[in-house]
Amino acid sequence: MTLRTKIFFYGGIIILFIVGLILALIFRSKTPAPVNTPVNNAVNAPVNGALPGNNQPITTVVPEKKVTPEEVKVANTELTIKNVSKNFAERFGSYSLEANFSNFTEVMDLVTPTVAAWLKTYPTDLLKKLPEGFEGVSTMVLSQQIESSTVSQANLLVSTQREETVKGQTRLYYQDMKVNLVLKGDKWLVDGAYWQ
Numbered sequence: 001m002t003l004r005t006k007i008f009f010y011g012g013i014i015i016l017f018i019v020g021l022i023l024a025l026i027f028r029s030k031t032p033a034p035v036n037t038p039v040n041n042a043v044n045a046p047v048n049g050a051l052p053g054n055n056q057p058i059t060t061v062v063p064e065k066k067v068t069p070e071e072v073k074v075a076n077t078e079l080t081i082k083n084v085s086k087n088f089a090e091r092f093g094s095y096s097l098e099a100n101f102s103n104f105t106e107v108m109d110l111v112t113p114t115v116a117a118w119l120k121t122y123p124t125d126l127l128k129k130l131p132e133g134f135e136g137v138s139t140m141v142l143s144q145q146i147e148s149s150t151v152s153q154a155n156l157l158v159s160t161q162r163e164e165t166v167k168g169q170t171r172l173y174y175q176d177m178k179v180n181l182v183l184k185g186d187k188w189l190v191d192g193a194y195w196q
Contacts, residue, residue: 078146081154084110084188085179086141089158092193093177096136101126111190112182133167142174152183157196 001009088110095103101123108116143159158177163170180192 077149080188081146081149081156081181082144084181084190085144085156085158088179088190088193089141089160089177090139093139093160093162094137095126097134098136107190112184115190115192131166135165135168137162137164154181154188155179156181 088107091103091107091110095101104119104123108119111119139160139162141158141160145157145159147155147157149155156179158179160175160177161172162175163172165171176196178192178194178196179190181188182191183189
């Protein structure tokens with residue numbers, strides 16, 4: 001190696017070392033500032049005797065809330081009720097001539113025997129009411145509101161967005177459905193559904 005090559009080689013290594021050292025110092029000195037986010041029912045407590053204004057971080061302490069088994073049961077029941085009504089409304093409200101109304105047989109496991117008997121005759125009645133050139137409708141649940149509930153019954157208002165196709169033309173509209181549920185054994189079932 002010539003003297004000139006050695007100078008460039010070792011000089012390059014020294015320059016890389018200095019640049020690396022500078023970058024390490026820059027990134028090490030940038031510590032993230034503490035974030036104080038407001039939390040409901042939170043208490044601001046000084047850390048290590050620090051007081052606000054002394055440039056000491058303040059932590060947010062959230063008192064622990066004990067959840068009772070009854071609250072868990074109510075929350076699980078509400079979630080189950082909403083899931084059943086959502087599944088029913090979307091599947092019941094989405095049908096097409098091409099699928100031969102198979103959606104009505106798909107919801108049989110979500111309904112009481114009374115509603116199941118009605119669903120067997122409903123496609124025939126529906127065919128008479130559909131406009132000429134009807135192709136299909138799809139339904140998506142936007143929200144659900146429990147209007148009333150007891151240990152064994154619940155009434156919900158389910159808001160949906162529906163897209164209907166007739167003769168190749170689509171129409172988007174919004175429609176609510178009242179859904180009545182009853183508890184049979186350990187399963188919530190639809191005992192009535194009414195488009196509004």
